Amino acid sequence: MTTNPLDADRPPELPRSGRRRGNGGGKRRDESLMVPDAKFESYYGRSVVKAPPWTEEIPTYLFLGGLAAGSGLIGAGGSARNLPALRRRGRFAALAAVALGGGALAKDLGRPERALNMMRTIKLTSPMSVGSWILAAFGTFASVAAAAEIGRQLPHQDGLLAKTLRVVDPPAAIGSALFSAPLAAYTAVLLSDTAAPTWHESYRELPFVFVGSANAAAAGLALIMSPADQNGPVRKMAVSGAALELGAGQLLRRNMHPLLAEPLHQGKAGRLLRAAEILTGGGAIGAMLFGRNRIGAGLSGVALLAGSALTRFGIFEAGMESAKDPKYTVQPQRERLERRRADGVTNDSITTIR
Amino acid sequence: MGYLDRQLSGPTDPIADAAWEEPRKRKGFFTDTSICIGCKACEVACKEWNAIPQDGNLDLLGSSYDNTGALGASTWRHVAFIEQTSDRIEQARESGRRLVDLGMPVMPPSQPMSPPHTAGIGPSPAAPGIDSSGGPVDLVGGMESAVAQATMAAATGTVPDFRWLMSSDVCKHCTHAGCLDVCPTGALFRTEFGTVVVQPDVCNGCGYCVAACPFGVIERRPTDNTVTNHGNAQKCTLCYDRLRDDQTPACAKACPTTSIKFGDLDEMVATAQERVSTLRDNGFTEARLYGANAEDGVGGTGSVFLLLDEPEVYGLPPDPRVPTAALPDMFRKAGMAGLAMLAMAAASFLGRRR
Numbered sequence: 001m002t003t004n005p006l007d008a009d010r011p012p013e014l015p016r017s018g019r020r021r022g023n024g025g026g027k028r029r030d031e032s033l034m035v036p037d038a039k040f041e042s043y044y045g046r047s048v049v050k051a052p053p054w055t056e057e058i059p060t061y062l063f064l065g066g067l068a069a070g071s072g073l074i075g076a077g078g079s080a081r082n083l084p085a086l087r088r089r090g091r092f093a094a095l096a097a098v099a100l101g102g103g104a105l106a107k108d109l110g111r112p113e114r115a116l117n118m119m120r121t122i123k124l125t126s127p128m129s130v131g132s133w134i135l136a137a138f139g140t141f142a143s144v145a146a147a148a149e150i151g152r153q154l155p156h157q158d159g160l161l162a163k164t165l166r167v168v169d170p171p172a173a174i175g176s177a178l179f180s181a182p183l184a185a186y187t188a189v190l191l192s193d194t195a196a197p198t199w200h201e202s203y204r205e206l207p208f209v210f211v212g213s214a215n216a217a218a219a220g221l222a223l224i225m226s227p228a229d230q231n232g233p234v235r236k237m238a239v240s241g242a243a244l245e246l247g248a249g250q251l252l253r254r255n256m257h258p259l260l261a262e263p264l265h266q267g268k269a270g271r272l273l274r275a276a277e278i279l280t281g282g283g284a285i286g287a288m289l290f291g292r293n294r295i296g297a298g299l300s301g302v303a304l305l306a307g308s309a310l311t312r313f314g315i316f317e318a319g320m321e322s323a324k325d326p327k328y329t330v331q332p333q334r335e336r337l338e339r340r341r342a343d344g345v346t347n348d349s350i351t352t353i354r
Numbered sequence: 355m356g357y358l359d360r361q362l363s364g365p366t367d368p369i370a371d372a373a374w375e376e377p378r379k380r381k382g383f384f385t386d387t388s389i390c391i392g393c394k395a396c397e398v399a400c401k402e403w404n405a406i407p408q409d410g411n412l413d414l415l416g417s418s419y420d421n422t423g424a425l426g427a428s429t430w431r432h433v434a435f436i437e438q439t440s441d442r443i444e445q446a447r448e449s450g451r452r453l454v455d456l457g458m459p460v461m462p463p464s465q466p467m468s469p470p471h472t473a474g475i476g477p478s479p480a481a482p483g484i485d486s487s488g489g490p491v492d493l494v495g496g497m498e499s500a501v502a503q504a505t506m507a508a509a510t511g512t513v514p515d516f517r518w519l520m521s522s523d524v525c526k527h528c529t530h531a532g533c534l535d536v537c538p539t540g541a542l543f544r545t546e547f548g549t550v551v552v553q554p555d556v557c558n559g560c561g562y563c564v565a566a567c568p569f570g571v572i573e574r575r576p577t578d579n580t581v582t583n584h585g586n587a588q589k590c591t592l593c594y595d596r597l598r599d600d601q602t603p604a605c606a607k608a609c610p611t612t613s614i615k616f617g618d619l620d621e622m623v624a625t626a627q628e629r630v631s632t633l634r635d636n637g638f639t640e641a642r643l644y645g646a647n648a649e650d651g652v653g654g655t656g657s658v659f660l661l662l663d664e665p666e667v668y669g670l671p672p673d674p675r676v677p678t679a680a681l682p683d684m685f686r687k688a689g690m691a692g693l694a695m696l697a698m699a700a701a702s703f704l705g706r707r708r
Contacts, residue, residue, distance in 0.1 A: 041667050042666060043417075044417045046424055046669055049568060049671070050564050050570040050573055073696070077699060083703075108560075109561075110560070110574050111558045114557075114558035118538050125362070125535040125678055127536065127684075129538035181692030182688075182692055184692070188691070192677075192684050193536060193680075193684060195567060195677050203680060204683075205687075208691045210691070212695075215699060234702070237698065237702035244698065326669075330671065333674070337672055337673040348647070348649045348651070349650060350645060350651065350652075350673065351661075353450070353630060
């Protein structure tokens with residue numbers, strides 16, 4: 001260490017509480033409406049946890065996987081109730097969405113050529129491993145169901161191929177229905193089983209948001225594609241799905257630590273989620289009121305699809321933001337530590353003096 | 355507790371849980387930041403031994419003498435630099451004192467008092483060059499006068515005007531490792547030494563481990579054909595290759611002040627406990643351990659640290675929890691959501707068919 005007398009002229013230190021940098025740009029908002037500025041320590045404002053290296057392929061997959069799951073249910077429902085228009089469209093939509101979604105997942109990998117390594121083990125502690133198997137199973141059933149659908153159009157209905165496809169049709173319908181629910185729900189666990197604070201703390205409500213969003217999106221696509229006189233079931237599915245998505249979304253915001261809910265309201269994620277609410281709500285109301293009209297059904301369907309996609313992108317963005325800013329990691333952890341200490345629980349702290 | 359109960363949280367022996375037929379003693383680091391001089395020999399030795407490529411563009415970060423920034427895919431040891439003035443030192447000492455007031459167990463007073471020359475606290479309060487009044491001191495007086503001054507300062511409760519905190523951060527090799535739990539390919543595994551290692555030829559770069567680490571350690575190396583293991587998750591292996599030849603990891607071997615100690619984990623924890631007692635008995639109440647508690651949110655770490663301020667000052671989370679600890683509850687919630695999705699679809703298709 002130096003003893004240079006000029007050391008006495010050190011520039012005044014900035015206060016070390018709060019973030020050192022930032023807060024420069026951006027619009028000023030009424031501060032009384034915002035969460036009070038958190039007092040917290042950090043290492044030069046650097047993040048404590050790391051945001052995953054995921055790009056837009058992941059929220060795209062979240063949307064497409066949900067769309068595939070809901071479409072699988074519509075295909076199975078159409079099969080069970082003998083509604084050929086919904087059955088056919090549901091099955092083809094499920095296969096297309098699951099194939100595109102799987103492609104998006106593979107593209108996001110650091111080593112896409114090793115995508116099949118996902119299948120080299122089954123790990124129950126890894127939602128991604130469990131999800132890969134769910135995706136594979138759903139994809140298999142969806143493919144068989146789509147093949148059976150084509151089989152119904154074959155010119156020689158007493159040929160071996162057509163007969164075989166008729167036999168596998170019901171099991172394929174049941175299989176794609178059974179795997180649709182896990183396919184739509186596991187992605188919420190995937191996001192929540194991370195150290196990204198906003199994702200992790202939303203684990204109680206997020207699966208409900210995602211399955212509602214899945215049903216609403218699939219019903220939206222079916223509303224666009226189906227003749228208006230056969231869309232009764234999907235109109236109902238659109239309304240209930242949208243209601244679940246919006247209701248669970250509200251509950252999610254309300255139950256969460258106010259600081260951790262902040263990324264859901266602010267910035268890009270806030271804009272995406274506000275737009276998603278308007279589109280999903282508008283789409284559901286449109287489907288309810290104008291769903292019997294071909295144009296009304298189509299427009300409602302577009303709104304529902306867009307709403308579901310924006311929900312996924314918004315939730316994705318909010319979690320990424322919560323990982324990037326250290327205040328979302330440090331402040332809630334510090335609070336829960338102090339709370340436990342106040343309750344006299346001191347045995348489970350990572351900081352000890354012995 | 356049964357085998358399953360201790361797989362996600364709580365104290366356990368990870369080597370036994372991983373069912374190694376020839377288990378070895380669990381190895382670990384004790385990083386004593388009170389004697390770190392911030393030379394970064396550990397960073398360099400780690401890079402050389404493990405053939406780690408350049409990280410970033412070698413920018414000056416403006417973070418004191420830290421131009422590495424953080425742990426990452428190509429930085430497996432990271433030396434943090436923090437500059438503090440006397441009010442911050444007093445605050446750190448006070449927060450350390452609070453740990454006793456909270457009733458946390460201390461080492462018994464019968465502990466033999468260490469000779470004064472081991473009480474020195476590195477470049478900080480005991481550093482030659484600055485006395486408690488801030489004036490320059492005679493460097494020729496050497497070690498003894500510095501120790502005398504420091505002991506006096508500690509006894510009278512005075513703090514220096516200024517100190518540097520330096521800490522070499524590294525992967526924590528958690529007992530319950532979030533990265534390992536969520537890895538879908540099995541690329542991450544628990545070694546016979548209880549450490550957590552990536553197999554780069556198996557990893558497909560999904561990035562899930564990055565999001566699951568509560569300490570922000572592991573990272574995916576950017577795709578770049580000119581470097582090794584690009585697109586893969588990378589982190590400290592605790593020099594697995596050296597361990598298998600009974601060698602010390604490169605960073606510990608290179609550390610000139612023995613700030614980084616390596617050995618059997620139980621011995622490391624014992625050494626750390628002895629050291630923190632010594633420091634606190636000599637008045638350095640800012641000293642505390644980080645990661646030495648098997649009851650903490652990650653079941654104890656394989657890298658124990660002695661810190662001189664709150665963890666978040668060093669960029670460490672104050673109360674980390676492995677995200678997977680909540681996984682059973684997450685799957686339960688997702689299961690309920692999945693059932694809700696099926697029920698809503700079924701309800702839509704039942705009843706009138708219009």
